[in-house]
Amino acid sequence: MLDRLKSYHIVSWALLVLLAACLVLAPSIWSAAGLILLLVRLAYLKEPRFFRSTLVLAGLCLAYFAWQAGGSSSLLEAGAFEGALAMDLATLQVDGDQVKFQGDVVLGEGQTERIQAFYRLASEEEQVAFEGLDQALTWQVKGELSQPQPNRNRYLFNYRAYLDRQGIFYLGDLEAMRPLAVQRGWRAFLAEAQVGVRQGLGRLANDQVRAYVLALFFNDSQWIDPDAMASYQTIGMIHLFSLSGFHVNFLLKHCRYVYLRLGGLLDYFDGLALVLLLVYGTLLAWPYGMVRAIGVYLYQVLCRALGRPPSSLEGTSWALIVLVIGQPTAIFSLGFQLSFALAVTLLVLDGGIRRLTPRPLLRELTRSLACSLVSLPFLLVHNHAFSWLSLVVNYFYSLLFSSVLIPVLLLLLVLHALGLANFLLGFQGLLGQALHLLEKISQALSQWQGLTWVTGHLPAWLVFLYGLALVAVLACLQAGQIRRKAGLSLLSLLLVIYLWPNLKVQGQVSALAIGQGDCLLVRLPFNQGNYLIDAGSQPSFFDREPWQVRRKTSTVAGRDILPALRAEGVRHLDGIFISHSDYDHYGSLEEICENLPVDKLYLPIGLAQDEAVLADWQGLTRQGWVWLRTGDRLQLGRQATFDIIQPDQLGQGDNADSLVIWAELYGHSFLFTGDTEGQAEEAMAQRLRGRDLDYLKVAHHGSDHSSPPEVLASLQPRHAVISVGQNNRYGHPSPRVLADLEAVGAQVWRTDEMGGIHYIFSPKSATIERTIQLEEGE
Structure with missing residues (x-):
């Protein structure tokens, strides 16, 4: 056949x-x-x-x-849990005082169900014990089971869906763990082998060198500085850390050389190579790039055995068929998508590019351009941003990795296996410094915003049309031709993609879900203006000892706000309004300004006397500060005004000093209240008596100290949005406030239950959307 x-x-x-x-x-x-x-x-x-x-x-x-x-479902239930949990040792990660792993809950009668488990370490001794764990154990555990959270802001990473695709439906927050038994079987053996390799490499003297050896040869990049990995991703070089055909071919080339030098027979090399690759792939748990590369090699061996010309394109196609049938959810992985898309692109275009130009540099640049055009839709769909810097730096980074970094690290890996690498401490130190310099260069390049496209969420029809135009252009390149019509079609669609944030005819006010804090995005139609009202974060209430500090830490800005702004297509902010000087209203300000161009910082005179906070905000924005007080009016757009209702006097930035804004946006009215309370809130209601209110940002997260019944009765809002964290320690929102809002006929929207709340408006209509949809039966 x-x-x-x-x-x-x-x-x-x-x-x-x-x-x-x-x-x-x-x-x-x-x-x-x-x-x-x-x-x-x-x-x-x-x-x-x-x-x-x-x-x-x-x-x-x-x-x-x-x-x-329609296959899998859960046998577990949320709530208190106590029982046996078989740890998957290969997934164990120890980061500061947190242990993270996947494990199988033993349900009895041979049934198990996998969960994602987390355990907080109590001491440094316990940390050392888990870091040195080299046996697959079953543990007696006690803790709480809960369902994973979906994405709380729209278009962002959906953790629940990600785990669902792995057959994981619950998270386990473990309070206690006690070893129960040693696991037996081939899965435990493989996990112990994987951990043994990692622990063996842990004896490399230089931490930086060890991190890159693990990343480039063992698909484990967790030890590289997270900021460095983020910069590699920003400039489009993250694919160099994914095991692929290049790594496999490089290893095979050198193994073949050594094998023949040792007197091995060429006829037996393919069989030995396949055994080596199968062992290697199994140790790495078969990443997608490895599956593709080994599948191609296996197909080529089979073709040679049958007397058929070997074809890498056919081998790639068979590998895709086997992988998608064996693991259908692989199609959702960016690694899978880029691995196969880029491999097919290079294989299909190789002959055409050679015919198109005889110059090696032009060939490489053409390949780089083709790969950038192919990568673009995948990266925009997943990350809502794309850096054209990859077109320029890809050639140099690929040359550096293929000609210098990978050969040198492979040599060190071989020497380490022979017990000799740590005799070269000076060389390891120099290599570590070179790697550190590479990270610094990458981080500097990642700060260059000029070539980065932020498009926001793209409609499926636009991605589909781009795909058709791209196929037409690639077909021309395959034939060694350049056709004007195909090129113009692709360029036109690229222009539409770039301009997409400017083509949105509707505006929006979005209460982002950031936990117990405030952050509202105001976007005017046709991208006339982008503003934040508050930029909150959550303070840490505990001092950590050095052993407790985690390598990978997340912030509200990095985890929630900045990705949400990218998903909405925000490339720069015309201004940020800070209501007052509570951390849950300004804590993310500095990080946002470091990562996104911000024109102005709008501040109420109510925090003018908080000198400590103001000192930290010097120089954050391009055009400095604008002080606001009662009676000021800001004309933000043709039909967009902000009227400042409060404060009317200088203050220390307390709740009562909060900035209160009455906004008129294209015929819709909004009241943003900060944390105003007491007499200030009553004075606000008095000033606004008789006005028609569409949207109320409920003061102070729905606290019982704000929003008295008479104020709500005076305002009569149609929609009331409460920005509040899940299960917060303050008990917000107050049941009294919820009852009073219901009594005045307001429809209540809560970020703790519904995720981000988006009020989408045009001059004649408005809709309001929640990110987390109602569960069946609610």
């Missing part, structure tokens, strides 16, 4: 399997359109036998993926 199949048959089947998986697991009209277009194109080939077999394959795939989609 293999001899009768043509290359385009195999590629078409791979595309068919991929589109069928997309249609069933992520249904959309665009995946259906792609599948229909593929079948129509194959029908025009006038190969009835192949087309019939393709239709049968399509039906089988759709049925299989539908069966997979």
